[in-house]
Amino acid sequence: MAEKNKKIIKIIIKNTVRIIKNLFLIPDGTCRYNPTCTEYAVEAIEKYSLFKAIIKIIWRILRCNPFSKGGYDPNK
Amino acid sequence: MNKNTIIALLLIMITVSFFGSETYQKFYTEKIKKNEYKKPEIKKEKRTKKDNEQNYSEYKNDKEIKGTEEIKKEDDEKKVDTIWLENKKMTIGITEMGGKIVSVKMKEYQNEDTKENIEIIRKQEKGGAQLYIGGISYNEKLFDDGIDGDRKIKVKNKEDIKLKYEKDGEIVEKIFTIEEDSYKIGLEIKSENIKGKSVNVGWEGGIVESEKQDNRQEQRVVHYYNGKNIEHLKFKNKKQEETTGFYKWIGITSKYFLVSIVSENINDADMGISGYKIPGNEKEKKVVEIDYDISFKTVAEENYKKYWFYVGPTKFEELKKYNEGFEKVLFPVMGYGKIFFWSEKWFPWIAEFVLWLLLMLKSIVKDYGVAILIITIISRIVTYPMTQSSVKSMNKMKEIQPKVNKIRSKYKNNPQKMNEEIMKIYRKEGVNPLNPGCLPMFLQMPIFIALFVVLRKAIELRGAETILLPWIKDLSKPEVLISLKSIIPGGIPIYGSQIALLPIINAMLMFIQNKMTIKDPNQKAMIYIMPVFILFIFNNFPSGLVLYWTLSSAIQLFQQYITGKKQEIKK
Numbered sequence: 001m002a003e004k005n006k007k008i009i010k011i012i013i014k015n016t017v018r019i020i021k022n023l024f025l026i027p028d029g030t031c032r033y034n035p036t037c038t039e040y041a042v043e044a045i046e047k048y049s050l051f052k053a054i055i056k057i058i059w060r061i062l063r064c065n066p067f068s069k070g071g072y073d074p075n076k
Numbered sequence: 077m078n079k080n081t082i083i084a085l086l087l088i089m090i091t092v093s094f095f096g097s098e099t100y101q102k103f104y105t106e107k108i109k110k111n112e113y114k115k116p117e118i119k120k121e122k123r124t125k126k127d128n129e130q131n132y133s134e135y136k137n138d139k140e141i142k143g144t145e146e147i148k149k150e151d152d153e154k155k156v157d158t159i160w161l162e163n164k165k166m167t168i169g170i171t172e173m174g175g176k177i178v179s180v181k182m183k184e185y186q187n188e189d190t191k192e193n194i195e196i197i198r199k200q201e202k203g204g205a206q207l208y209i210g211g212i213s214y215n216e217k218l219f220d221d222g223i224d225g226d227r228k229i230k231v232k233n234k235e236d237i238k239l240k241y242e243k244d245g246e247i248v249e250k251i252f253t254i255e256e257d258s259y260k261i262g263l264e265i266k267s268e269n270i271k272g273k274s275v276n277v278g279w280e281g282g283i284v285e286s287e288k289q290d291n292r293q294e295q296r297v298v299h300y301y302n303g304k305n306i307e308h309l310k311f312k313n314k315k316q317e318e319t320t321g322f323y324k325w326i327g328i329t330s331k332y333f334l335v336s337i338v339s340e341n342i343n344d345a346d347m348g349i350s351g352y353k354i355p356g357n358e359k360e361k362k363v364v365e366i367d368y369d370i371s372f373k374t375v376a377e378e379n380y381k382k383y384w385f386y387v388g389p390t391k392f393e394e395l396k397k398y399n400e401g402f403e404k405v406l407f408p409v410m411g412y413g414k415i416f417f418w419s420e421k422w423f424p425w426i427a428e429f430v431l432w433l434l435l436m437l438k439s440i441v442k443d444y445g446v447a448i449l450i451i452t453i454i455s456r457i458v459t460y461p462m463t464q465s466s467v468k469s470m471n472k473m474k475e476i477q478p479k480v481n482k483i484r485s486k487y488k489n490n491p492q493k494m495n496e497e498i499m500k501i502y503r504k505e506g507v508n509p510l511n512p513g514c515l516p517m518f519l520q521m522p523i524f525i526a527l528f529v530v531l532r533k534a535i536e537l538r539g540a541e542t543i544l545l546p547w548i549k550d551l552s553k554p555e556v557l558i559s560l561k562s563i564i565p566g567g568i569p570i571y572g573s574q575i576a577l578l579p580i581i582n583a584m585l586m587f588i589q590n591k592m593t594i595k596d597p598n599q600k601a602m603i604y605i606m607p608v609f610i611l612f613i614f615n616n617f618p619s620g621l622v623l624y625w626t627l628s629s630a631i632q633l634f635q636q637y638i639t640g641k642k643q644e645i646k647k
């Protein structure tokens with residue numbers, strides 16, 4: 001049951017990311033990284049535990065600013 | 077896009093919308109009716125000393141007693157008079173029974189349906205300005221107002237109403253002061269020959285939720301302010317919440333109104349919220365009625381105490397006038413909102429700025445819809461450099477996408493090689509160094525949220541109409557183009573009981589936008605799901621906000637189209 005709940009939470013978060021992107025009218029070409037923050041977030045949630053994934057996503061978004069180099073930055 | 081994703085999206089939609097829907101509300105009220113006469117179960121409570129059943133019967137009585145006329149009738153039998161004071165902003169009823177405030181009506185604000193002035197006090201037979209001295213209640217004792225003639229008084233400049241209780245040498249005096257053009261009600265308490273030293277002044281009548289459509293969600297909040305920081309207490313489906321401490325003022329807000337007791341100095345205050353359920357149905361999660369009770373207690377050595385009440389709208393400039401920090405009740409950050417980097421410190425500033433901007437523009441163009449349009453254009457201009465470079469690089473990425481997809485399928489079984497190859501392409505094509513990055517986009521978010529909060533909370537926008545969309549009666553409420561109430565009484569689940577035009581336009585814009593940009597086959601379904609999602613969610617949002625969003629996405633779409641055309645020509 002707990003496993004199932006976690007799975008559902010993950011799916012919800014994954015789609016919330018997409019919804020936020022759409023809702024706040026963020027164009028696709030915004031991100032300085034590849035994969036983009038949205039893709040990164042979705043991957044991270046699939047790959048890591050919920051807590052770790054959220055931390056990673058926040059850290060990634062903080063890095064994705066005009067002063068960063070950007071470039072290729074996959075989930076390792 | 078797999079099955080799970082679709083299920084999850086549906087789940088989000090349902091959770092967001094279901095509890096707010098009228099269907100749920102109706103289902104719920106019917107449940108109450110069914111259970112109304114079940115056997116009561118008595119439970120002792122620490123704070124109120126009353127049990128759930130008694131609270132509930134009081135609630136029912138209160139529902140039956142409507143308007144002050146009936147209270148007046150009752151008064152006549154007991155030879156209790158009510159004094160009616162009227163100033164420029166409100167009408168106040170003060171009864172001789174306990175010298176309480178039994179009615180406060182706002183002259184500037186009318187009920188949506190009945191068009192009558194809004195009555196602020198929820199429980200009029202309890203009223204406000206309760207007094208206890210030495211633990212003894214003076215609320216059921218008969219005071220004398222010393223007025224012979226007409227008890228309807230028009231306040232000119234300033235009016236003092238003296239109510240006196242005298243028995244066996246005990247004297248208690250309550251003096252109310254009302255000014256001509258103010259929401260302030262002053263209260264002085266003088267006593268003689270009374271043993272008890274502690275003076276307790278409270279407001280037990282609570283506050284009415286004046287807005288019909290918000291009844292489904294408890295919006296009332298208790299606030300307390302110590303001269304520096306404001307704190308909030310909200311009912312959270314527990315049976316009761318309570319807190320004590322030393323504060324300068326304490327108050328309860330509904331969506332648009334504030335009732336507050338202000339003490340001269342920082343004083344010992346008591347705040348309580350108790351919700352109660354239908355007797356005999358303790359399993360039921362939702363409560364029928366919530367009581368709000370605030371009071372100050374002090375030790376009065378000199379037999380004299382002074383307080384004042386603010387009973388009026390939570391209108392920013394009005395609240396600011398009193399220099400007590402009342403304006404802090406307007407945009408509070410509560411609960412989970414606090415986790416965002418000290419948001420309770422900076423978010424109110426942003427909201428106040430947005431409100432200021434909106435009011436300022438309104439005073440120039442005389443129309444809230446146009447003011448929102450101008451704000452949209454301003455925010456688009458400010459973010460133009462950012463969005464422009466995003467759009468440019470988005471178009472570029474779209475060109476590379478087929479190559480990337482090719483590599484992805486080619487090196488499916490060798491992720492490392494795949495990454496290397498993709499990296500090569502990006503290096504070759506050069507990911508636009510002008511990309512603004514995602515963080516700046518997120519920094520816009522507080523402004524979006526501020527606009528949302530302002531549209532919902534600012535009383536200035538209550539009943540605001542616009543020439544842009546003449547059928548909208550109120551920008552702070554969901555738009556109603558065609559009401560479905562007569563056709564489908566409960567409304568369509570999630571969607572609501574009205575058809576609104578703006579969300580439909582918005583969904584169409586979103587569809588075009590997605591059609592233009594989403595090329596990733598994994599996300600194909602998003603092209604169709606997002607617009608539907610937007611349509612359902614926006615249908616119950618304040619129409620002013622949906623207006624902002626529609627304009628915003630229309631401008632963005634236009635920008636994308638133009639930029640795309642230009643880039644094509646360049647080649």
